[in-house]
Amino acid sequence: MTPQGPTYHHGALSEALIDTAFRHVQADGSASLSLRSLAHELGVSPSAAYNHFADKEALLNAVTAQCHVALDQRMDAAAQQFPGTSDADLIGRFQALGRAYIDFAEQEPRLFSHAFKNMCDFNPDAAAESRAYALLCSILDELGERHLLRPGIREGLDMTIWVSVHGFAELALSGNLPFAAAPLLIESLQRLIIQD
Amino acid sequence: MTPQGPTYHHGALSEALIDTAFRHVQADGSASLSLRSLAHELGVSPSAAYNHFADKEALLNAVTAQCHVALDQRMDAAAQQFPGTSDADLIGRFQALGRAYIDFAEQEPRLFSHAFKNMCDFNPDAAAESRAYALLCSILDELGERHLLRPGIREGLDMTIWVSVHGFAELALSGNLPFAAAPLLIESLQRLIIQD
DNA sequence: CAGTCAATATGAACACTGTCAACATGAAGG
DNA sequence: CCTTCATGTTGACAGTGTTCATATTGACTG
Numbered sequence: 001m002t003p004q005g006p007t008y009h010h011g012a013l014s015e016a017l018i019d020t021a022f023r024h025v026q027a028d029g030s031a032s033l034s035l036r037s038l039a040h041e042l043g044v045s046p047s048a049a050y051n052h053f054a055d056k057e058a059l060l061n062a063v064t065a066q067c068h069v070a071l072d073q074r075m076d077a078a079a080q081q082f083p084g085t086s087d088a089d090l091i092g093r094f095q096a097l098g099r100a101y102i103d104f105a106e107q108e109p110r111l112f113s114h115a116f117k118n119m120c121d122f123n124p125d126a127a128a129e130s131r132a133y134a135l136l137c138s139i140l141d142e143l144g145e146r147h148l149l150r151p152g153i154r155e156g157l158d159m160t161i162w163v164s165v166h167g168f169a170e171l172a173l174s175g176n177l178p179f180a181a182a183p184l185l186i187e188s189l190q191r192l193i194i195q196d
Numbered sequence: 197m198t199p200q201g202p203t204y205h206h207g208a209l210s211e212a213l214i215d216t217a218f219r220h221v222q223a224d225g226s227a228s229l230s231l232r233s234l235a236h237e238l239g240v241s242p243s244a245a246y247n248h249f250a251d252k253e254a255l256l257n258a259v260t261a262q263c264h265v266a267l268d269q270r271m272d273a274a275a276q277q278f279p280g281t282s283d284a285d286l287i288g289r290f291q292a293l294g295r296a297y298i299d300f301a302e303q304e305p306r307l308f309s310h311a312f313k314n315m316c317d318f319n320p321d322a323a324a325e326s327r328a329y330a331l332l333c334s335i336l337d338e339l340g341e342r343h344l345l346r347p348g349i350r351e352g353l354d355m356t357i358w359v360s361v362h363g364f365a366e367l368a369l370s371g372n373l374p375f376a377a378a379p380l381l382i383e384s385l386q387r388l389i390i391q392d
Numbered sequence: 393c394a395g396t397c398a399a400t401a402t403g404a405a406c407a408c409t410g411t412c413a414a415c416a417t418g419a420a421g422g
Numbered sequence: 423c424c425t426t427c428a429t430g431t432t433g434a435c436a437g438t439g440t441t442c443a444t445a446t447t448g449a450c451t452g
Contacts, residue, residue, distance in 0.1 A: 010401080029315070035439065045402050047440075052400090056439065109315060119225070119305060120371040127372050156384035159364075159377065164356060167363020175316040176323050181355065188352035192388040206430080230409065241431050243411075248429090252410065 014052035018062045029110045067115035072131035074104045105169035106179045210248035214258045225306045263311035268327035270300045298378045301365035346391050
């Protein structure tokens, strides 16, 4: 059962933990997060969190899920800026999705880093459940149906575009590229895939 | 002055610290590295490291540099597998460079992660001094001179290819893509840029 | 309503950690 | 010889994640 309101000792500790942990990660990054300071901030004893999470890592994994939700919301909002089906709207949506991904990395660097921080084996569900990836696939399909894509390039193109935008964000965050170069990337990708 | 041999208390502590820290990062990742266990392993007191590094972070930055060296060595070796100037060698070198970057991420996941871990502002020197990036630029230039590249796509292409391969490596390490998809990426990139 | 039970929170403790200030040591040079 | 300076040690401080035994509470059962 899910917690039932603020009538218990604390009430909904697990949600409160995720919530303030999320805000701490957003502001200072996940490395400097301490379970003890978190508990102190919530007026709770240091070991209270262990009734809801096995580990500090388990709590941070819950925060990771929230980070992905935040990214997906941005991608949805970007897609809705160009809801039409005209050629211009399709291309505009393609650009907007790429920019939204990179803008999120620039404006919420800690959330973006934490969203992709965990090193683990390949999990097919992770990509399948990603709203961002689904939006990218559908815009590429629409571009293909309109013959706006160069012929014969559709196979694997969703992956290629995704890794490009993601790689740019990562390299910009690690100081190897300037965020100001984002438009160059979008233009370069467009030159590579759009028919003229 | 650089240290002068094993005649002092320890001799060359700073090199030894970087060396064993590097091996620890390679095996277990940078998160679980402890200065104290490192000092114990070297038969030295816990605070001895502070004569050579201001911080734990400073030591880890030295390790980061070593990680980039290891990556650059792989890229050099890959380029030398196709040293010729024939069309086949040029394309082979392009593929080999991409594969070497991704193979390094797969075979040395901790080193790769640590190499691009730090979040910091854009530093123009970082990219300029990267051997991997220089090798990529030169192969793209050679492909262009041979008219193997589709016309009009050269601007920003080095960045686009780099972020693609890097993004693939990152997403594979975080479990969002399978490393087995690497050939698909290389083929997709080739379809996008090579003239037919 | 009374009583049991599982969920939840507490307190004290353990084994760690990074970091620092004060002190010791030894090699090198005037 | 004796000072100087880089290097290393000792001991301490303030935190950390985590566990265990214990207490408290809300909800369900008879």
